[in-house]
Amino acid sequence: MSGASLAAGGIPRRATASLHRQRVWALWGSYAALAVFVVIFLVPPFYMIVTSLKSSAEISAQQGNPWYPHSPTLENFIYLLTYNNFLRYFWNSVWVTALTVLVSMTISIMxxxxxxxxxxxxxxxIATxxxxxxxxxxSLLFIPLFQIVGWLGLINNTWSLVLLFxxxxxxxxxxxxxGYFSSIPKELDEAALIDGASYPQILIRIFIPVALPGIIAATIFAFTISWGAFLYPLAYLYTGDQLTLTVGIISDLIRGDVFLWGKIxxxxxxxxxxxVIVYxxxxxxxxxxxxxxxxxx
Amino acid sequence: MADGSTFVAGSNSFAPLTRTRPGSVQRFLRRRSTTAVLLAMPLMLLIGTLVIYPAIYSLYLAMLNKRMTAFVGLGNFAFLLKRNTFQLVIFQSCLFAVTSVILKALLGFILAHLMHNIPGKSQRIWRGLLLIPWVIPLALSTLSWWWLFDPAYSGFNWLLNKFGFASIPFLGVGWNARIAVITVNVWFGTPFFMIMYLAALKSVPEQLYEAASIDGAGAWQKLFFVTLPMMRNIISITVLFSLIVTFADFDIVRILTAGGPQDMTHLFATYAFAVGIQSGDVPLGAAVSLFMFPILAVAAYFVLRGVTRRNQEMAA
Incomplete structure (x- = not known):
């Protein structure tokens, strides 16, 4: 009798112990697997940074382990930061993105x-x-848009991106x-309406402050889209002073068959x-x- | 007493209100809806002139001859279908989209589960690290892949040689290049699946798993009878959405192979670019792009259905 109850008491304890051990194993297994994935996923950015720290001589020598810079140097960065074309591309990306975000957010919030x-x-x-x-x-629209951009006289003009992004x-x-506006309770704007607020006032005084997290999310989306866009600038822009960063790097730093990999x-x-900083x-x-x-x- | 007085007051004010209602309410409605239309007007103008109009215009454009002087009906489409290169493009686009999406969905699912296993505090860092591929602009990270795939002296081939294997011409041979292009897409897109699935996993109530454990369900049974049914909708929305985006992908192939070798990696988008912009045959390029439309429309229909159903579930 007492032995039976002892055994009955013992089983759950052993079960919880093994459950605990199982959880620990699952935890460490997950960490290990995640670490493998992180290493694999970070290979290209890592290689990007490593190469950017190599001198042109080291890259063209084609000797030794390419996975770390043998004599790290900032010469590529210094070159770019004093290279007017690059600064121009960067600046074009900055102002196009700023305007795109501003225009997109105004339109979509309203x-x-x-x-x-x-x-x-x-x-x-309309919502649907x-x-x-x-x-x-x-990629479905860039060809008809090529014609439309042409009619507007905006081919090879960075402003076409402000229109299209x-x-x-x-x-x-x-x-x-x-999504964010729908989650704001109706009572809030009803109360404001009774107090005599107009709809634009409700939008500016109540909805924008309350939905700020949503506004941040949407702003980041617009920023990402505009900063990384490649197809439209590649299709509609071609001279150096109009290019944005993504296209500028490819068309300027790849000179015929010469790839300036360190600088790229x-x-x-x-x-x-x-x-990366924004995220x-x-x-x-x-x-x-x-x-x-x-x-x- | 109090109830009676308010009721009386209410019925008293009710009579005059009904008489004045039409005018004031109409005026109110008019003002309200005018403001509403005005606020939505920029959106409608933008979508109307720069999305819907070009979409319709491209239909017309695709039916012109190269100089855009004569109407050729469906001639461009028939011409394309007969061309060997274009048949390759159709095959490659389907191969690229389907393989990439399946791999992304699988890897994303595995990663989401692994992420779900570890405690919340460290999740943030791991998630951040895994999101990096998705955060870097695709055109720029594809450049670093290109450099990794470089045939002469580069990361991958150096490692292969180190372990005693011969160098592989990653981008120089058709099937190698196809696999390379898919690899880059999977690398870029997996984090998106991971965060969507992770959010869905977190929303599955813990009680369901507890109930399943009590009923004696093992890990696999929990996965198939609790997790997957609960996530079904999110999985289908994410997969279909990604199918659209992957199908229409441009950046990776354009930078990595520009469609080569021997047109063996061209997708609809890159081929449309090569034909329409580079070779200057705008109508033919428009026709190439339009071939994407039926597939996208079907996917879009199911995405919309999934989203509506989900909204209804959420409302219920």
């Missing part, structure tokens, strides 16, 4: 507010249409903002830096905005 809170005949259809237009890729950013930004990789590091600080907002549909329900 539209999202109108579609979620004010509603008018056909607003539901916005989502569908997000699914139309740039919002079409890539606005649909998804509006979609994110619709240094330029890539500099070009990748702004998004390092604001990643959580962006992921929350992106996955808001996945976490609910």
């Amino acid at each position: 539209a999202a507010f109108s579609l979620t809170r004010m509603g008018f005949w056909g607003s539901q259809t 249409g916005v989502f569908l237009s997000y699914l139309i890729p740039a 919002p079409t890539l950013a606005v649909p998804f930004c509006t979609w994110i903002m619709i 990789m240094a330029a890539c590091v500099l070009g990748a830096l702004p998004p 390092a600080f604001l990643m959580d907002y962006y992921i929350a905005g992106l996955t808001s549909g996945a976490t609910k329900g």
